[in-house]
Each structure stands twice: as structure tokens, then as C-alpha cells.
Amino acid sequence: MKPIRNILDAIKPHVQKDGKFHAFHSFYDAIETLFFVQDRVTSKGSHIRDGVDMKRTMFVVVIALMPALFFGMWNAGNMHFKSMGMEKELMENFWYGFLKILPIIIVSYAVGLGIEIAFAQKRGHEVNEGFFVSGMLIPLIVPVTTPLWMVAIAVAFAVIFGKEVFGGTGMNIMNPALLTRAFLFFAYPTFMSGDKVWIAEKADAFSGATPLAELTAGHPTGISVAEMFIGNYSGSFGETSTIAILIGAFILLYTGVASWKVMVSFFVGGLSMGLLLNGLSASFPANAYLALPAWQHLLIGGFAFGGVFMITDPVTASQTGTGKWIYGFLGGFIAIMVRVLNPAYPEGVMLAILLVNIFAPLIDYYVVESNIKRRLKRVKALS
């Protein structure tokens, strides 16, 4: 710790107000606060402060993402070798996936944090830790074959137009990671769907279609329920393993970082729509997708990942207690609706969550209005 402190202290004068490298002040600050919690003390208000800060809160989410990340690494290797008809050892699969995803993680963080730091410098703020999480989410929700330059452009778009123009972390309306995904989806559709993109260096003969694509095409999923749970099938990098995601969910709920209200209501919403569609399937036998058991919807595609890590983003979710129930439910409900009823989009989770992100302030508005009415009623009751 002492050598690091010494290096930081040696650099410090150069990045301060009159230093030669003042333009890198925010960058320096981000690094310094990463290593050392500052010696600043309270100057007004409460003299003591809680031991937990934004860094720790955000870091818990990153930890919660680790099971999905590690499983994704294994699965990337697994699917690659499987497509070529090979079976490899655990570590070999893992290593293959690790090498594939590492560049995407690096590009995602480098571009995103670079922009965040630049804006923080411009605004004279400290760098907010929000991108800690977004930067890790992005690699997990794109196909492993996504070219790095696309990742870079999409991240830049999402961070600048999804977040910084609104004022940075805490002010954004839409989830930046999902916005990255949506940008890729609409700008480069051929790289984001079809049966070629999901498996790295896939042998041509092997069908790489995701279960959702199969379903949209009117076929069965092609995977067993056990596989849905474990996640050894094709899909975006970190979204396939329900078990890995559930471990993350447990961490988020146990620590209270994510709202259980949002998470639960999202799954209830998805299940409700699924049941509704099951009920309709008798009337429309032509659409086999309708008959997929509702609970299976929760296991495949990006539903679980979205419900645990995306919809729960506190900044873009509803902020009021009642609002959270409505918001989560709507998210899940619409996700399955888009997934099944819109043939153009095999997956609806991303668009559904972005849509309810936009509605979240409106939901809150009505919840807060009811609080205001309650307060006004009190006056009338008295007079």
C-alpha cells in the first residue's frame, strides 16, 4: 500500500489545478479513490456517515455477475467445440471463452470509462461508479462473435446519448447496457441475430440457432429443461445459465442491492403473460409458440438475466415502493408478449425493459400523486 501511495503522491502535483496534466485530473481521481478511500471528513450535516459508499454498492453487482461471466466463458468454449463435434475438458472450454470475451470486456470498459472520465473532468465531478456495472453487463448480453469496433461504437453511443446528455449516472432514463445492446441490434442486425452469431468460430454444419429462434420458427426449443437451467446452449454470452444468474440474484437480494419487489414482480409479470398465452393457444393452434409452458419462458433467452440484472437498475427503475411492483410486472409482462407475438423479434426482454424504463417516471408520478392526494384529503377531513 505504501509504494502505491508514493506513486500516487508523486503524480498528484501534476494533475492538480496548475499542473501540466490537469486534463487528467478526473482520471487520476478515479484511480486514487479506487485504491484509497479519501481522508475527507464531514463538514456539514451528520458528523458520522455510513461505512458503505457507491463503490461498494456497485461492486456487489459486479460480484453478482461473476457466476454468469464464468459460466459464459465455459459455455463459449463448450459451444465452439461442440459445433465441431469435439468434447473438451472444463478448463480448455473455459480458456477458450476467456480469450474470446476478454477483448470485449476491455473495449467495453475502456470506451465507457474513457467517456465517463472525460465528462467528469469537464463537469468537475468525481467519476461515478455506474459504469463499473454497465461495463460488465455489456459483454454478457452480446453474442460472443460481436466485432470489437461495434462494441466500441455501441458503448460510445449508449454512454453519450443514453447517459451523459441527461447528466450522467443517476440522471439517465434508460439502462445504458441495454441501450448498447439495442443500438447493436438495430444498427447491425446481421451480427445480432440468426444462427451464425452465437457460437465463436462455429463449424458450418452445426445449427447455432437459439431456442427462441427455433420457437419463433415454429420448432420446439431443442433443449431439455435441465439444459435451460444449466445454460449449455447458444445465446448471448452470459444470459443462458439460469443457475448462474440465480446465484447472482441471491447475492443481490441478500445484500439488498437490487429491489426484490422489482425482481419478483418481473417474474410474476412474465409468468402471467405466459399463462395468458397458454390459455390462448387452444384457440390458435397454428402458433405453437403460444403453447410453450409459461414457466419455461422464465428459463430461456434473456429473461432471467434481464429480470435479475437489468430491470433492477435503481436509476432507471421506478423509485417508489408501489411503483416498483407495477414497473417490474409490466416489464415481465411485455417481455413475453413481444417475445411470442412479434415475429420480428425473437427476444422481447431488451425492448420491454427499455420501454418500461421510459414509463418508470410516469408510474412514479402517479404513485407520488396519490401521496399528494392523501395529504390534501387530510386537510379536508379536518375542515
Add this chain to the structure above:
Amino acid sequence: MSNTIRIKRGLDIHLQGIAEKVVKVVELRQYAIKPEDFNGVFPKMLVSVGDKVKAGSSIFFDKYRENIKFSAPVSGTVTEIVRGEKRKLLEVRIESDEHDEYLDFGAAEPLNLSKEEITHKLLESGAWSLIKQRPYNIIANPEDNPKAIFISAFDSSPLAGDMDFMLEGKSQEFQKGLDALSKLTTGKINLNINEKKTNSQIFTLAKNVEINSFSGPHPAGNVGIQIHHICPINKGEIVWTIDPQAVVIIGRLFLEGRFNTEKIIALVGSEVIKPQYYKVKIGASIKNIIKDNVREGDVRFISGNVLTGRKIDKASYLSYYDNMISIIPEGHYQSFFGWLVPNPKKHSFYRTAFSWLTPNKSYRLDTNINGGERSFVVTGYLEKVLPMDIYPVHLLKAIMIEDIDKMENLGIYEVDEEDFALCEYISTSKINMQAIIRDGLDLIRKEMS
């Protein structure tokens, strides 16, 4: 004392250095009244340096409400008038003499007096300054007829002194004070006791009051929280509040005819060698109180509790309304990966740290912010420590954009800085919320006048 109102949301922060139930008397010579203790008061001096004063002599008054006067707590000489930037009046220092002379305001039985006579006596003696009003938490306006008067008979803040103990043997004064207050409102006097902690008959057998019982964690003892649950303030309504020790001072005024501000304060905190109680008067210098009783090192002196108190110098003075002095370590240190490494010395409301595993542990918390300031990110937590039907983040944001209508709609009239102290404590974004609330209250008061 029929039903207990159960406050479920809140947080008790257990700190080291709770006061032992011993009252110590030390020689106190230096006193000061600090106009900054009074929200929205613009002081106009009535005395100058060198003037002799008696306890109860007016030393300054509020420029905008001239009948509100502030009196010397002791007899002696005005030694210094300290001014800050733009000649802002900071302190009026008085050195007491041995005579302990009081101005005589005449003893009287308050129940036989009219509202006007009582108000007049309180105003003349300076004791009126002890009565405050909500909204705004300013000194009450003598012309108002409040819809109720609220007294919290217990302090739930960290390390707070035991009100039962501080009022021991003062039942006569306390009751006299209540009698006087009962003439000031056509509404009720609500005396709010703690279901478990309040055992003194001074409170439980008090007359001319409505006794309400509360239970639950801090801020259950905040008078604002109690008002919210019993008699919430709507736009245009006024509730007065007063501290039990101030009721005693008012009681003495009617019993003895003197403005005798003697009270008991608690000296607490991890950096106090022997935390105990002291008998003092309003505005006393803390110099002799803390003498030989503070641990070595870089410490912070706080008049009031660690959540809402005011930072003072070691040679400074007890603030006007405070019943305690807290001394805690300063936090001038850097911690290597402090945000990540579990630290058993830190306390947190959140489960992302591990202090929730040891709920009864007492901490030695310092003044380190434990992070940097951020925008609002985490949601759903402030509500857990603010037991009011109010959306804290929405209210704070309404204040930040100075939207008066929204502030009113979201309940600004019901809150005070101290109610947001716990929100501020647990804020992972390290936002100074009490300051925001104060700004909001000041702004709306300006708009309304």
C-alpha cells in the same frame, strides 16, 4: 396513555461513550449566545462590550420580529461581540460574576393568568425563544394560536441523555411550565413518552397534557415524527414544539420570577474519558466541562448529537437548545481499498457491509465521509429510516430545483433537518440532505412572507 404508536422504520446507531448517571458541577464563567442557533433570526444588539448584565437582561432581539428577545443566561459583563464575514453576528460573550443576579420578572401562578400575560412574561424574560414552531423550526410567533404544542419526553438520537434523569426532582417546575404553555393554545399539549424508556412520574403523571406513547428506533423521539403521526401539519397550520428542559426553565420563571436556564447536559462520545452529566446554564463554555476528560488525538467537539449537532471548537460554547456535547474522533485518514475490505470498525445500515451481523455492538465512529459525493442512485432505502408518509428523494429533488408547489405537495411543512439526518447518514451517495432541507425551508418561508 392508551395506545402506543409503533415506529417501525428507523435506525439506532450504537456508539461508545454513553453517559453514566452522575451529575457533575464544574465552575463555569464564560458564556455565549450564538445567533446562528436560531433559524431565520437577524440579531440587533442591545448591549455593547463592557456592559453589565443580569440574568434575564435582553442582549439582542430579532430585527424582523422585534418582540422576540434574547437574554443573558447569567449576570456579569459583556466581554466580546464576535462578528464574522459581512459583520455577521456570531457570538455575544458574557463573563459571569460571582453574584448570580437575576432580573425579577415576578412569580405568578400561570393558571390564573391570561394568554396575553403569560406571553408577555415569556417575551420580556427572553424565555419565549425556547418555544419553537413547525413548519420551519423557527422561534414561535407570539401572535399565533398553534393547533397543538408538542413535547418529546425522550431523545432517541445516538448517545442521547436520559430525559427522565435530566428532569429528576424538577416535577414542580415542569408542571408549572406545562400549565403556562396550556394557556397558549386552544389545542392540546401533547407530551410524548417512550413506551419503555420513560418511567419517570414527572412525565407519566403530568397534568393538563395529553400523553402519547411511542416505541421504536430513532427517529421515534424526533418531535417532527411524533407530530406527523398524531397531528400532521397541513399548509397554513402551526404546531409549537418545546424541549422538556425548556419547559422546566419556563416553569421556574413562573415559580421564582427569574430566567434561570439551569439544565443538565450529557457529555458523551467515544473520546470522552468519563462520560457523565453536567449541571450547566444555556450557552456555557465547554472548556471546563471537557477539561481533563478528553482522550488524546484529533477529535471533533459537537454541540448536540452526532447526527444533527453543530461542530464547535474546544473552547466554544454549548448551543442554545442542546442537551448534550458529543466528542468523536476526526476521520482524517486514507484507507487502502477501504470501500472493499471489510472493516469491523465501520457501521453500516446496509447488508453489503457486515455490521448488521452484530446489531448490539457499540462503535467508535469517526467523521470520515467513507466515500465521495455522487448523484442519487440507490432507491428505496431513505424511506426505511424516515418513518413518515413522505417520499424523501422526491422532496429533496423538488427542493433542489426550487419548485415551491411540489415542495408543498410533497410535505415540506412536516419535515425538519433533523428528520433527514438518518437519511443523510445512510446515503451511499453521501449527499448533505439536512442542508438541502434547510434551504428548502428557508426558501419557502421567504416565499410565504
